[in-house]
Amino acid sequence: MSKPPITVLLVEDDEGHLFLTREALTQEGFQVEVCRTGHEALEHSQRTDYHVYVIDVKLPDLTGLEVLRRLTTLKPGIVAIIVSGHGDEMAAVEAMKAGAYDYVVKSPSMGHLATLPVVIREVLARRQLKEEREQLQNELWEHTRLLEERNMELRRANEELKRLNQLKSDFVTMVSHELRTPMSTVKEFAGIIQEGIAGPTSPEQRQYLAIIQENVDRLSRIINDLLDMAQIESGQLLLNKVMVDPVPLVQHVLQSMRPLAATKGLTLDVSASTALPGIFADEDKVTQVLINLVSNAIKFTEPGGRIEVSAFEESHDVEFSVSDTGIGIAAADLPKLFEKFQQLHRDPRETVGKGTGLGLAISKRLVELHGGRIQATSEPGRGSLFSFTLPKHQPDEIFREYLHNGIEQAKRRQSRFSISVISVTNFLELKARYGLEEANRILRELERFIKHTVRRRAGDVVTRWQRGEMVVILAEVDQAGSRAITDRIGRLVAQQTFVVGSDAVKLFIIAATATYPDEAVTDEELIKMTEMRLHQLESKKLRVLVVDDEPKTRELLRGALEHHGYEVLTASHGPEALQQLKEQAVDLILLDLMMPVMDGYELYHLLREDPRTKHVPVIIVTAKGDRKDRQLGLSHATYNYVEKPFQFEALFAKMDQVLDQREGAQR
Amino acid sequence: MMPSILLVEDEADLRLAVSVRLRSAGFRCETASDGKDGLEKVARHRPDLVIADLLMPVMDGYEFIRILRADPNTADIPIVVLTALTTQALASHQADLRDVPVLQKPFDAKELLDTIHALLTTGGPRHGGPETDSHRG
Numbered sequence: 001m002s003k004p005p006i007t008v009l010l011v012e013d014d015e016g017h018l019f020l021t022r023e024a025l026t027q028e029g030f031q032v033e034v035c036r037t038g039h040e041a042l043e044h045s046q047r048t049d050y051h052v053y054v055i056d057v058k059l060p061d062l063t064g065l066e067v068l069r070r071l072t073t074l075k076p077g078i079v080a081i082i083v084s085g086h087g088d089e090m091a092a093v094e095a096m097k098a099g100a101y102d103y104v105v106k107s108p109s110m111g112h113l114a115t116l117p118v119v120i121r122e123v124l125a126r127r128q129l130k131e132e133r134e135q136l137q138n139e140l141w142e143h144t145r146l147l148e149e150r151n152m153e154l155r156r157a158n159e160e161l162k163r164l165n166q167l168k169s170d171f172v173t174m175v176s177h178e179l180r181t182p183m184s185t186v187k188e189f190a191g192i193i194q195e196g197i198a199g200p201t202s203p204e205q206r207q208y209l210a211i212i213q214e215n216v217d218r219l220s221r222i223i224n225d226l227l228d229m230a231q232i233e234s235g236q237l238l239l240n241k242v243m244v245d246p247v248p249l250v251q252h253v254l255q256s257m258r259p260l261a262a263t264k265g266l267t268l269d270v271s272a273s274t275a276l277p278g279i280f281a282d283e284d285k286v287t288q289v290l291i292n293l294v295s296n297a298i299k300f301t302e303p304g305g306r307i308e309v310s311a312f313e314e315s316h317d318v319e320f321s322v323s324d325t326g327i328g329i330a331a332a333d334l335p336k337l338f339e340k341f342q343q344l345h346r347d348p349r350e351t352v353g354k355g356t357g358l359g360l361a362i363s364k365r366l367v368e369l370h371g372g373r374i375q376a377t378s379e380p381g382r383g384s385l386f387s388f389t390l391p392k393h394q395p396d397e398i399f400r401e402y403l404h405n406g407i408e409q410a411k412r413r414q415s416r417f418s419i420s421v422i423s424v425t426n427f428l429e430l431k432a433r434y435g436l437e438e439a440n441r442i443l444r445e446l447e448r449f450i451k452h453t454v455r456r457r458a459g460d461v462v463t464r465w466q467r468g469e470m471v472v473i474l475a476e477v478d479q480a481g482s483r484a485i486t487d488r489i490g491r492l493v494a495q496q497t498f499v500v501g502s503d504a505v506k507l508f509i510i511a512a513t514a515t516y517p518d519e520a521v522t523d524e525e526l527i528k529m530t531e532m533r534l535h536q537l538e539s540k541k542l543r544v545l546v547v548d549d550e551p552k553t554r555e556l557l558r559g560a561l562e563h564h565g566y567e568v569l570t571a572s573h574g575p576e577a578l579q580q581l582k583e584q585a586v587d588l589i590l591l592d593l594m595m596p597v598m599d600g601y602e603l604y605h606l607l608r609e610d611p612r613t614k615h616v617p618v619i620i621v622t623a624k625g626d627r628k629d630r631q632l633g634l635s636h637a638t639y640n641y642v643e644k645p646f647q648f649e650a651l652f653a654k655m656d657q658v659l660d661q662r663e664g665a666q667r
Numbered sequence: 668m669m670p671s672i673l674l675v676e677d678e679a680d681l682r683l684a685v686s687v688r689l690r691s692a693g694f695r696c697e698t699a700s701d702g703k704d705g706l707e708k709v710a711r712h713r714p715d716l717v718i719a720d721l722l723m724p725v726m727d728g729y730e731f732i733r734i735l736r737a738d739p740n741t742a743d744i745p746i747v748v749l750t751a752l753t754t755q756a757l758a759s760h761q762a763d764l765r766d767v768p769v770l771q772k773p774f775d776a777k778e779l780l781d782t783i784h785a786l787l788t789t790g791g792p793r794h795g796g797p798e799t800d801s802h803r804g
Contacts, residue, residue: 173752177722180751181678184773188684191776197691220773 005031006124009050011041011067012083013060017106020113021054021083028117038062042070045078052120053080057091065095072099079127081119083112101127165234172230176223187216225358229340232365238408239282239369241401246276246311246318249283253290254309260295265303268294272311279318280393280401281370286320289363289374293322293386296359300384301326314389317372321387328380337376338364363388402473403523407516409475417516418474418482421530422450422489425508425538425565434500442498446470446507453492454485482513508565510537542659543567543584547577547603548592548621557590560648574598578606581613588655589618617658619651670787671695673714675705675731676749677723685718685749685779692780702726706734709741716786718779721750732767745786749774 008030012018018034025032033050035041038059045053053071057064068080082095082103092103101123104112192198194209201209231237254270261268279286290309297307305325312319329337340361367374367388374388393401403419410417424430424443431439447470454472472489474482490511497504512533520526544566546557551572558568569586571577573595580586589607593600600620607613619640640658642651672694676682682698689696697714699705703726705719717735721728728748735741748764751772768782 177751180772181681184749184751185678185680185684187773188681188688188776192684192687192691195691197687216773 005029006052006120007031007033007048007050008052008054008120009033009035009041009044009048011035011038011053011055011059011064013037013056013058017056020110021116024113025054025117025120030117030120036060038064038067038070041067042074045071045075049075051079051124053078054116054120055080055082057082057084057088057095065091065098068095068098068100079123081116081123083116165236169230169234169236172227176227179223180220183216183219187213190216225362228362229358229365232362232369237369238405238412239285240409241280241282241370241405243278243398244281244283244286245278246320247272247274249286250290250309250311250320253287253294257291257294257298261298261307264298264301266298266301267306269306269308270310271308273313276311276313276318277392279390280398281390285366285370286390289366289388290320290322292359292363296386297322297324297326297384300324300328305383313392317389317391319387319389321385323383323385325383328382328384329376329378330380331378334376334378338374399471400523402471403526406473406475407521407523407526410516413476415476416478416518418477418479418513419526419530420472420474420482420486420489420511420513421527421534422470422472422486422509422511423534423538424469425510426506426563429563430500430505430507438500442500442505442507443470445498446493449493449496450489453489477515479513479515479518482515486511486513506563508563510534512537541565541567542587543569544655545569545571545577545580545586545589547571547574547589547595547600549573549595550592553592560651564652574600574603574606577603581607581610585612586616588659589613589616591618591620593620593622617661619654619658669693669695670715671697671712672783673697673699673705673708673717675699675702675717675719675723675728677701677720688776688779694783702728702731702734705731709735709744713741714744716783717744717746718783719746719748721748721752732764747779747782747786749779 006029008025010018010021010025010032012021012034013036018036022032022034030052033044033048035044036059038061041053041055053068055064055067059067062070064082064084068082071078071080080095080100082092082100084092084095084103084105086106086108089105092105095103102119104116104119106112190209190212193201194206194213228237250270250272254268258268294307294309301307301324307322307324310321310323338360340358364374367390371391372389374386376384376386378384406417406419409415424446427439427443430442434442450470450472454474472485474485477485490509493507493509496507498507499505512530514520514526514529514533516526520529542565544561546554546561546568548554548557548570549572554570554572558570561568569580569584571580574597577589591600591604595603598606600622604618604620607616607618617640619642621642640654642654672689674682674685674689674696676685676698677700679700682700686696686698697708697712699708701723702719705717706726708714709717719728719731723731728750732746732748735744735746746767748767748769749772750769768786770779770782
């Protein structure tokens, strides 16, 4: 099948050129129409579409350029080739700018007639490529738009789901609220009558009233269970995890269950390692699980029986277990034990369903929310053993959990959440000097110290994070609050001395805070923010140049200054000091007076003359009797000096004073 | 003189039950049906202790407690909250209910009386901002 011919509108007033061009194009298989003026061409194109327009630059009425402009306005995207006279390339360039696809320059020998068909084909090919590209681009845009639409739909669906979940949770909360108030009234009046407050009652009446009260309590337990389950299933239950010491927790549970065990004539014992690692868990929820297991054991154990609660450390977790000498559970029933609404007929004499059948199902989910497992084994007639594990955590994991929980809670409560990261800048030095173990011990001491320093409120936590870094988690504290607390920690730690062997050690800390949601909305961002700020602080370390010809003095000063958190440069004589100062700026110079090559005074004056060092404070370190300031006729006030042999305390006090003055002057 | 207690509760039946209980335990008891009513009663006669519900019409318990705490004349009146809200729902108001014992409905009458006695012996909430209430050592 032959392709339809390519149509060309040739706009040319020179008859000779017109004739020759038309001939050349027709021979090449183009279908050519001709216009001799610009207006004629415009008129033609109103009626007909052409594949290509070949336009001469010079026309009797309009310029070729003008024709091109009007044509492109009329029919955007047309393919036009401009034919310019020899030596009129400027017009061709203009035409390209105006949207022509190409140009051909007329040659006196008519050689351009041979190139014109080639140019036309090439231009059309280019045009086609361009169209294809545009089409692809459009398809891509369309795809992107569809994707975005899908995303919007998903987001809307997600929002809807969240809303429904919230609705469900609100509904359960509302129903429970509506039930509890009338229950309180019933219970209260039953109590008032039973206790004889409203007048005398018979023993029988009092017994019945006690039953009313017991049943109200049972109703309230059922409501609690249903609420728990609803919250767990809607994913609304947030664990409030903190470091929990398992031993007191077990003791506490035993204490609260002892009266119930005693009324049934049961022994309740505990067996637990004395030193268990802390677990990172929601204390209330773990207590709830243990109480549930113990009260089940009490319920299903005959008088005279024994219940034992134990807690032991395993390799990856801490295991809690509750064993009884009760009636036990049939093997067939064991798998169903942790399912919802399971009321097993464990004892034919026991009335069915004193609860909701949700207790174990809730326990299982609570344990699993903690990342643990729960299981039961039993020997019918001999007793049952329920045990659950809670994982041990690495400090880093705990830190992440704290962050994650903190942000989730702040989100839910629409409140703030801040962290303050405290970095011990001389940790590595402490480690080098006293060993890792001692350095870590000092950190633990710092941790305790900070714990006592920060306001203790539910949700506030101090935890160690990375080597030499510690994080204070501040729930419901805003930016200003967290800065105030962080500053206070800094002040108090600066005053504090820590003891290692016979040494008194100072800890140098830098601290940075970040607040959700003002400065960051994810845990990653919070960490990044504090890290960036710590880094800034780190790089803001003050730099001191020590100029002294005595290597021992230099090293002594370097050690002491670095220990104090300064960055230290040293020079052994004046020229070296000047060289150092050319390379980098310093905040303070400690200058020895008696030096070879160039003495301190000379160097001092050179420093004062140089605009780069003119404002850098200098402290002159001089041996007693070396001071020549008076001899040199300089006023005492010109210098800051410290006399050798100096006390470091005096030196640091002087440095602080000088640096404060400098900062004051800068402000 | 017998200590006086103001009971702020919107449910009339429960209001009656608790006030009967309080009077029989030897307290003078005034009642109010919402937070606004409660504030008016406090202005007329300053009680030794306040028992308040949280969800109430006109003015809820949170607002009522906030206003009591903000006014230096009433800031130190001990408060007990009686509520049917769940602990989870209460968690979002943790900050508002600092230093306030919360009893969940249906409450135990003995627990309520014990809480009241304890508060009347130790007095109202301790004062001091978050910066000063840290416990050292």
